[in-house]
C-alpha cells in the first residue's frame with residue numbers, strides 16, 4: 001500500500017522519531033511505500049511530496065524538529081482545500097494519510113475524514129500536552145526537561161542576587177509545562193491559564209518569603225496565564241490561520257508589576273522556542289516510536305479517523321473526534337498537589 005505522512009503546526013522533539021517508525025515498520029514489515037508531504041497541510045494541498053525510504057530516515061531518531069518541515073496552514077481556509085487534498089491523494093496513488101500534529105492539525109484531519117471522507121488518521125504531538133483522549137503527547141517530556149533545567153540555573157543566580165526571577169514558559173491555554181516544571185524546579189509561585197491570578201496575592205506570597213528570611217523567589221508563569229478581571233492590563237496579540245492568538249509577554253508584565261509593588265529587584269526570562277528545539281528525551285523517543293508503529297499498523301488496517309493514544313501504559317486507538325472535542329487542561333484537582341510548595 002502507499003501512504004503519505006505530514007507534520008503540521010508547531011514543531012516538537014520526537015516528530016522525526018514518528019516518521020522513522022512509520023517508514024521502518026511500513027516498508028520493512030508491511031512492504032508499503034511511504035511519501036512525505038512538505039510543510040504540514042501545504043504539502044497535500046499543493047501535491048508536494050517526496051519518497052520516504054529507510055535510507056532517507058536513517059539517523060533522524062535523536063534529531064529535533066521535522067525533516068518534512070511544518071506550517072500552520074489551515075486547509076479549510078484555502079479555496080477548495082479539502083477537495084484539492086482528496087484529489088492529490090488520488091493523483092499520487094495514496095491509500096491514505098497520516099497527519100502528525102496538535103489540536104489544529106488533528107482538528108483539520110478529523111474534519112477531512114468526517115466531512116469529506118478523506119482517508120486520514122492522526123498522531124498526537126505537542127509540547128503543550130493538551131490533546132484530549134491521550135494521557136500524554138510526545139514532545140511534552142522534552143519541553144518539561146528544558147524548562148526544569150532552566151529553572152535550576154535561574155535558582156542559583158536568583159539566590160546570589162536576592163532577586164525575584166520570573167520564568168515564562170509555553171503551553172498555550174494549558175498549564176502543564178508551568179505546573180510540572182514549577183514543581184520539578186521548586187518554584188515559589190506557579191501561574192497557569194486555568195486559574196486566573198491576583199497580582200496582589202502573588203506579591204503577598206513573595207513578601208511572606210522575604211519575611212521568613214528567603215530573599216529570592218522563582219515565579220513560573222505560563223504564557224497563557226491571565227490576571228483576574230480588572231487587576232492587571234495585558235496587550236492583545238495577533239492571531240494565526242486557526243484563530244489562535246500569539247501569546248507571550250506576561251513575564252515582562254509581571255517583572256514590572258512585582259518590582260513596583262514589592263520593591264524587590266525582579267528579572268523576567270522568556271524560555272520561548274528553546275523549549276521546542278533540540279533532541280528528544282528518551283521518554284519522547286519511545287512514545288513517538290510507539291505512536292508511529294501504531295499509526296502505520298492502523299493505516300494498514302484502514303482505521304481512518306482514528307489516532308493512537310497513550311492510556312495508562314498502553315497504546316490504544318481512539319476516535320479523532322474524541323481527541324479534538326476538548327483541550328486537556330489542568331483541573332484544580334491536578335494542580336492541588338503543588339499548593340503545599342508555593343510561597
Ligand code: F6P
Nearest residue numbers: 010126127128170171172247276
Ligand atoms: O503549540 C505549541 C506552541 O509552542 C505553544 O506552546 C505556543 O503558544 C505556540 O506553539 C507558539 O507558536 P509559534 O511557534 O507559531 O510562535
